[in-house]
Amino acid sequence: MSLNNEVLDCIHKRRSTRRFTERQISSGQLDALLDAAIWAPSGGNNQSWLFTAIQKKSVLLHLNQLVSEGFQRWVPDDDYPGKHAMKKRSKQDGYNFYHNAPTLIIASNKPNYENAMADCTLALGNIFLAAQSLGLGSCYINQLHWLRADPDVRAYLLEMGIPKEHTICSSAAIGYTGEKPPAPARKKGTINIIR
Numbered sequence: 190m191s192l193n194n195e196v197l198d199c200i201h202k203r204r205s206t207r208r209f210t211e212r213q214i215s216s217g218q219l220d221a222l223l224d225a226a227i228w229a230p231s232g233g234n235n236q237s238w239l240f241t242a243i244q245k246k247s248v249l250l251h252l253n254q255l256v257s258e259g260f261q262r263w264v265p266d267d268d269y270p271g272k273h274a275m276k277k278r279s280k281q282d283g284y285n286f287y288h289n290a291p292t293l294i295i296a297s298n299k300p301n302y303e304n305a306m307a308d309c310t311l312a313l314g315n316i317f318l319a320a321q322s323l324g325l326g327s328c329y330i331n332q333l334h335w336l337r338a339d340p341d342v343r344a345y346l347l348e349m350g351i352p353k354e355h356t357i358c359s360s361a362a363i364g365y366t367g368e369k370p371p372a373p374a375r376k377k378g379t380i381n382i383i384r
């Protein structure tokens with residue numbers, strides 16, 4: 190890609206980061222990420238999402254404990270290999286579903302809304318690119334979506350203000366990164382142009 194364009198450059202440089210330093214992001218940075226999220230497009234302009242940012246370490250660690258316990262009773266509803274691997278990994282010492290990031294942003298949405306996932310995922314994409322542009326690392330975190338029906342996880346999320354009827358779509362781990370992961374090669378044959 191030879192166009193000289195800051196947004197395209199940001200898209201190419203963003204990587205999923207799984208190693209974070211302990212340094213917390215500033216409140217200005219958090220505001221900018223949440224602002225980027227709410228400026229995403231949404232089906233029918235619903236904007237029915239809720240973005241919950243958790244920065245309190247004790248809350249994050251307790252949520253991690255509940256996720257780890259939740260995985261032990263969770264039965265994957267399909268054969269997606271990542272789910273089975275994650276269930277096993279969640280038993281290991283030091284398991285941390287958000288890669289010990291100092292900030293976790295959870296995207297939830299109203300129930301029975303067919304664009305819930307699409308809207309939240311677009312918003313997360315904005316967060317990831319905004320994070321890259323601010324010199325921060327980020328990673329998509331799926332575990333809370335998988336455990337969205339777990340009673341203990343949901344009770345704790347409810348305490349944090351996430352309505353019990355909301356579906357948990359996705360979440361984003363954010364922080365300063367201690368690594369620069371290599372870019373995974375792009376697969377061939379995934380673009381089709383009709384001119």
Ligand SMILES: Cc1cc2nc3c(=O)[nH]c(=O)nc-3n(C[C@H](O)[C@H](O)[C@H](O)COP(=O)(O)O)c2cc1C
Pocket residue numbers: 203204205206207328329330331332370372373
């Ligand atoms: C829908 C979706 C779910 C993902 N879930 C996780 C996850 O739970 N944990 C994780 O570490 N990475 C997760 N990822 C990150 C992918 O593994 C990552 O995007 C992929 O390996 C490509 O690397 P890149 O983002 O650096 O280009 C997810 C990405 C997407 C789009």
